Amino acid sequence: MFGTYFRVGFYGSKFGDLDEQEFVYKEPAITKLAEISHRLEGFYGERFGEDQVEVIKDSNPVDKCKLDPNKAFIQITYVEPYFDTYEMKDRITYFDKNYNLRRFVYCTPFTLDGRAHGDLHEQFKRKTILTTSHAFPYIKTRINIIHKEEIISTPIEVAIEDMQKKTQELAFATHQDPADAKMLQMVLQGSVGTTVNQGPLEVAQVFLSEIPSDPKLYRHHNKLRLCFKDFTKRCEDALRKNKSLIGPDQKEYQRELERNYHRLKEALQPLINRKIPQLYKPVLQVNSHRDSFSRISLRKFDI
Incomplete structure (x- = not known):
């Protein structure tokens, strides 16, 4: 009944107004990454020419200066609905977790020397949280991303x-x-x-x-x-x-x-x-003067 979600970014002057725009696409629940990649590559390949469209295979931040200006690039990443801890108290059922969705997340592993994967002690992770302009389900199957937040996790x-x-x-x-x-x-x-x-x-x-x-x-x-x-x-x-x-x-x-x-x-x-x-260690260090004052007060109560 509900969907699978993908972040799709468009890069290149061939896209016109879509250049550097990012969207979250809602696809049928059984859609795989390869399927949507093949479909979008074919769709834009018909418009610009098959050899003019290229799909970026990773989810790393895109440096447009390193891209061929004569080509159209599409970056596609699988994303999941994202909820803060306090939200999970209200989102209990399967329906709750698939309705009124505006925030999505995907994770990118990396190491400080540039490799994607390394040993445990050098494996970092970049968690990217996306916010869309409207909530899914929506009358459209793609919605603009209006905010992006990155959280870096240490090994x-x-x-x-x-x-x-x-x-x-x-x-x-x-x-x-x-x-x-x-x-x-x-x-x-x-x-x-x-x-x-x-x-x-x-x-x-x-x-x-x-x-x-x-x-x-x-x-x-x-x-x-x-x-x-x-x-x-x-x-x-x-x-x-x-x-x-x-x-x-x-x-x-x-x-x-x-x-x-x-x-x-x-x-x-x-x-x-x-x-x-x-x-x-004790959080508060007891002051000797206050301690003696407390003992005096206690004596008064004893009297």
Whole structure:
């Protein structure tokens, strides 16, 4: 019933008034990025000539100075509806989350040396939030973007978001009604499987093995530590749920998952139990003069 959304940017003098304009397109719910790319490339190819239209394959900011002035360029990016935390309290149902949509988001991974992807400790993420002039559903299937906001996430913030997402997936698969054993096992395998690249254990070893030297990272370090505590609890709940769903033919698979989980938990324990002492100091230092005054006041009440 509802749609899939894409950000479409037009670059080049051939587009006339559309040059450097950006829109959010609403497409049928099953539309893939390749489909809309092929359709728009074909549509504008007929107008300008097939060799005059080029689709920009990434979602990085476009530097128009680096583009061929004789060509028309289209940049297409998949976007999702974006909600602030306070909005989620009112957007509970599937309908709520697909109605009156004005803000959309897409994420672009990058590293400081220009590569899109790198090791965990150097992986940044640019989150771009778009605001449209009207809300979907609308009488038109594309709406102008009138505001753009960028938020840069540091590597440890990227790790926190990834762990929160994994934890939410586990919680959803565990409490899904009706239960879906295949989905649950797939999420479990991705969480506790021993062959998971850049999996939870590697994330913990990279970011939690040492207390950061920069005090500005203390809060992030502590937040990630608490994320892992929640994650291990959700893994345990998911394993218990899976045990109640499987038949006799999957008992060995269940035992293997449990062994992997216990190995993961054992390796995580020293990392997630280490607290940063500076975060647990008293917030207010009691003044000795005020303290003595308080004791005098208390004596008066005793009298």
